[in-house]
Structure formats: structure tokens, C-alpha cells
Amino acid sequence: MKKLTTALVLGSVLSTSAYAVKWHMPTPYGDGNLPTQIAYGFAEEIKNTTGGDLDITVHSGGSLVQHTEIPRAVKTGQVQMGEVFIGILGNEHPVFKHDNIPFLATSFDDAKKLWEAAKPQVEQQLDKSGMKMLYAVAWPAQSLYTKMPVTKLSDLSGAKMRAYSPSTSRLADLMGTTPTTIQVPDIPQAFSTGIIQAMITSPSTGVDSQAWDYVNYYTDVKAWIPKNIVVVNKRAFRRLDKDTQSAILAAAKNAEALGWEKVAERAASDKAKLAANGMQVSDPSPELLNELQAIGATMIEEWKAEAPKEVGDILTRYQN
Numbered sequence: 208m209k210k211l212t213t214a215l216v217l218g219s220v221l222s223t224s225a226y227a228v229k230w231h232m233p234t235p236y237g238d239g240n241l242p243t244q245i246a247y248g249f250a251e252e253i254k255n256t257t258g259g260d261l262d263i264t265v266h267s268g269g270s271l272v273q274h275t276e277i278p279r280a281v282k283t284g285q286v287q288m289g290e291v292f293i294g295i296l297g298n299e300h301p302v303f304k305h306d307n308i309p310f311l312a313t314s315f316d317d318a319k320k321l322w323e324a325a326k327p328q329v330e331q332q333l334d335k336s337g338m339k340m341l342y343a344v345a346w347p348a349q350s351l352y353t354k355m356p357v358t359k360l361s362d363l364s365g366a367k368m369r370a371y372s373p374s375t376s377r378l379a380d381l382m383g384t385t386p387t388t389i390q391v392p393d394i395p396q397a398f399s400t401g402i403i404q405a406m407i408t409s410p411s412t413g414v415d416s417q418a419w420d421y422v423n424y425y426t427d428v429k430a431w432i433p434k435n436i437v438v439v440n441k442r443a444f445r446r447l448d449k450d451t452q453s454a455i456l457a458a459a460k461n462a463e464a465l466g467w468e469k470v471a472e473r474a475a476s477d478k479a480k481l482a483a484n485g486m487q488v489s490d491p492s493p494e495l496l497n498e499l500q501a502i503g504a505t506m507i508e509e510w511k512a513e514a515p516k517e518v519g520d521i522l523t524r525y526q527n
Contacts, residue, residue, distance in 0.1 A: 230263045230443075234290035234435075235274035236391060239415045241466065241473050242344040242435045243267045246290055249342070249437070249462040256454040261447070263288070274390055281440050282337050288439040293329070293343070294372030299336070301513040302328040305521055307374035308510055309430040310503035312525075315471055318345055318432035324524035328517050329436070338438040341459035344466035347409040347474030348429035351491075352422045354404050358492040360499075369394065369406035374506070378407070381502045395421050410477035419484040427478070428491045428499055437462070 232250065236243050243265070250263035266272070272280045277289040278296060296303035305325040306312070312321040322343060330340050357363055363384050370376040370386035379386035384405060389397045391412060397403045398421035407430060412418075418425070437459070444452060482488040491499070511518045 228260065228262060230261065230287040231266060231271060232263050232288045232290065232437075233266045233269070233272040233277050233280065233286055235269050235277065235292065236290075236435075237268045237415055240411055241469055242290060242346075245344055245462050245466050245469075246437065248465070249458050252458040252461065253454055256458065257451055261451055261454070269390070269392065278336075278338075278438075281438055284440050284443065286440075287443040288341070288437060290435050290437045292372070293434050293436050294374055297373035300332045300517075301510060302332055302517050302521065304372075304374050304510055304513075305329075305518075306433045307372055307431060308503065308506050309378060310500050311507060312432055313348060313429045315345065315432065315467070318434075319467060321521075321525050322434065325521045328521055333438060334441070337441050339441050339444055341437045341439055341455065342463035342466070343434045343436045344463065345432055345434050345470045347411055347470060347477065348427075348432050349407045349409055350428050350430065351424075351426040352406050352408065352413060352418055353424045353426070354398070354422050356424055356487070357405075357426055357495065359494045363405055366404040367402065369397065369403045369408070371408075375407065377506060377509070378502065381505060382499075391416065394418075398422060409474070410481055411473055413486075414477045414480045417484075418481065419486050423487055425478075425481050425486050425488045426491050426495070427488065428496065430499060430503070 232246065234243055234246050238244070246265045246267075250265050254262050272286065272289065274291065275295060277291045280286045281289045293303055294307040297307065302325060305321060306318065312318045333340050351357060353363070355362065360382055363382060366384045367387045368379040368382065368384040369389045370379050371388065371390070376386040376388075387397070387403050389403060389406075394406070394412075394416045407428070410425070413425065439455070444455070447455075478488065511522070
């Protein structure tokens with residue numbers, strides 16, 4: 208029945224008129240996450256600005272389209288827009304890996320600078336796929352969740368680690384662990400049943416999935432600051448009148464600004480919630496940090512080798 212309902216919804220999207228009244232926007236994360244909250248505000252602003260002429264329904268938590276299928280759904284016009292974790296596009300082109308490289312950008316100021324450096328290449332690749340980028344929302348820095356205390360990489364030897372993108376799979380390999388693909392809704396069960404014993408993710412994801420129920424330790428390695436991006440099907444966007452297009456672009460600009468403003472605040476509050484619920488929150492040992500930074504250097508070199516020109520341009524803009 209769920210599959211039938213989804214098919215009917217997607218089918219209705221395909222038959223939407225050129226001047227769409229109702230659009231659908233799947234997003235992979237639950238309502239408690241900052242990117243989803245910003246998506247609701249984005250849709251509401253567009254509805255208000257257009258006087259209800261464009262009404263966007265946000266489908267949170269992968270309820271309409273599963274995370275990995277969202278890019279394809281937007282490309283093919285099954286939905287007009289969607290939100291996706293940018294790193295999962297890494298197999299399509301290396302430029303999408305820029306914010307999944309450990310220790311390339313670990314502060315919000317550096318992450319903003321990296322995004323500005325990568326945005327032209329990201330927009331170009333999305334355009335080739337029939338999509339237009341609207342806005343990006345950063346996550347808090349990604350840190351290490353484990354069942355056991357970790358002061359050096361050998362403490363994780365042989366463990367199964369959650370992976371959610373090509374870059375995190377490679378990171379797990381280099382850490383001496385076994386990468387295991389697990390989506391956010393399945394994290395608690397995966398830990399509880401022993402499918403994974405470790406993960407690197409944000410404090411926000413930890414709070415949203417109540418990490419204190421299945422792990423004990425949070426080591427604040429601040430490895431990288433990834434982003435979600437919201438994209439729109441180019442043909443659907445072009446069918447809109449200029450005023451409606453302008454309303455979408457203005458709301459997108461506001462959404463991105465709000466995301467960067469609120470993410471640091473959310474990072475601090477969610478990290479405090481982990482500790483308040485009994486998790487052992489600590490900074491990494493110098494040995495662990497050095498080992499992870501060495502892995503980051505390796506991954507930067509591997510990343511450059513995948514697409515020397517495009518990645519080289521990103522790094523040049525970022526580092527200058």
C-alpha cells in the first residue's frame with residue numbers, strides 16, 4: 208500500500224501543469240534536524256511570497272523517496288526538488304566529495320571558504336545532470352561514536368564502521384575498519400544488533416537517533432563539516448514565470464544564510480545533550496588525532512588524482 212501511495216503521488220507530480228500549484232520536496236532527515244527545519248521554512252516563505260501559487264510539500268525522513276534515490280527522482284522529474292547529502296553523489300563526480308575529506312576544513316569559517324571554492328564546479332556538474340542548485344546547509348563537524356573508548360586507531364581494528372558515502376567508505380578502510388552502509392533511520396538497530404560498532408557523524412545525528420541508547424563514547428575529532436544541498440529539476444524551474452523563479456531564489460538565499468548562522472549554535476547544544484544523557488564526551492588523544500590527520504592527507508592526494516583539473520581548481524581557490 209505504501210508503494211502504491213508513493214507511486215500515485217509521484218505520478219501526480221509528472222502530470223503537474225507548467226505553472227505548478229503543488230510541488231513535492233523529499234528530504235532524508237527527520238523533523239528534529241536543522242536542515243529539515245530550514246526546508247520547512249524555505250517552503251513556507253515561497254508559499255507566502257507567491258500568494259500560494261506555488262505550494263511545496265516537504266516530505267521528511269525519507270517518507271516519500273529514500274535518500275539514495277532522491278537525486279534520480281529530481282533528475283527524472285518524478286519530484287520537482289529534493290534535498291540530499293552532497294557526499295552521496297561522490298560516485299558521480301569527485302567534486303561532490305569536497306566536504307567529505309577529513310581535516311581539509313574543520314571550522315565553520317574554513318567550511319564556508321571551501322564551499323565558495325567548490326560551488327562553481329558543483330553547480331556545473333548538477334547542470335549536466337538536469338538539476339539546478341538552490342542552497343546548501345552545513346552539518347556540525349563529524350566526530351567519532353563508539354561502544355568502547357578509543358585513544359588510537361588500533362583500538363578500532365576489525366570493527367565495523369558505518370559508511371554513508373564513497374568518502375566515508377574509504378575512510379573506514381584507511382582506519383582499519385570494515386565499512387558498512389547504514390542510513391540514518393537504521394543506525395540504532397545497526398548498533399544494537401552488532402552490525403556496526405562505530406560511526407563518524409554529527410552531534411545532531413547522534414541526538415536525533417538518541418545515540419546514548421546504543422553507544423557510550425563520543426570523541427570530538429571534528430574531522431570535517433559536510434553539507435546537504437537542495438536541488439530543483441531544471442525543466443520544472445524553467446516552466447515557472449520569472450516572479451516565481453525569483454521567489455524561489457530569494458528564499459534559497461535566505462535558507463542558506465540561516466543555515467550557516469544556526470549550525471554552530473546547534474552543534475554546541477547537541478554536543479551538550481549527548482553529555483547530559485550520559486555519554487562520555489572527550490577530545491581526541493594526540494595520537495588518535497595525528498593518525499586521523501595522516502589519513503586525511505592521504506585522502507586529499509587520492510581525491511586530487513581522481514580529477515586533477517577540477518579538484519585542483521577547488522583547492523587553489525580554497526587555499527589562496
